[in-house]
Amino acid sequence: MVVGDLSNVLPDALELAFFYFQKQGLGILDENTELEIIREAAKAQCQTCLFDFIPDYRLAMCPKCGLPNGLLISGETFRVQSYEGCDER
Numbered sequence: 772m773v774v775g776d777l778s779n780v781l782p783d784a785l786e787l788a789f790f791y792f793q794k795q796g797l798g799i800l801d802e803n804t805e806l807e808i809i810r811e812a813a814k815a816q817c818q819t820c821l822f823d824f825i826p827d828y829r830l831a832m833c834p835k836c837g838l839p840n841g842l843l844i845s846g847e848t849f850r851v852q853s854y855e856g857c858d859e860r
């Protein structure tokens with residue numbers, strides 16, 4: 772899974788939910804299933820001076836010119852990067 776720093780997904784909570792489903796033995800995840808979380812750093816670019824920086828929030832304030840003109844380039848991702856497995860039980 773790719774989890775962006777600004778995606779509102781807490782990796783710890785995601786891991787906890789994963790282990791919970793695994794231990795429940797509902798047949799969704801077996802004991803050999805592994806979860807890999809890839810963190811995606813938040814990055815923004817100022818639309819005024821084109822300076823690249825790491826934003827603290829979704830409304831990104833440019834540290835160079837001080838204008839709230841930062842456009843998020845990355846950090847909001849929450850998706851499955853790859854999946855390995857089979858349907859046979």
Ligand SMILES: [Zn+2]
Nearest residue numbers: 817820833836
């Ligand atoms: Zn700027």
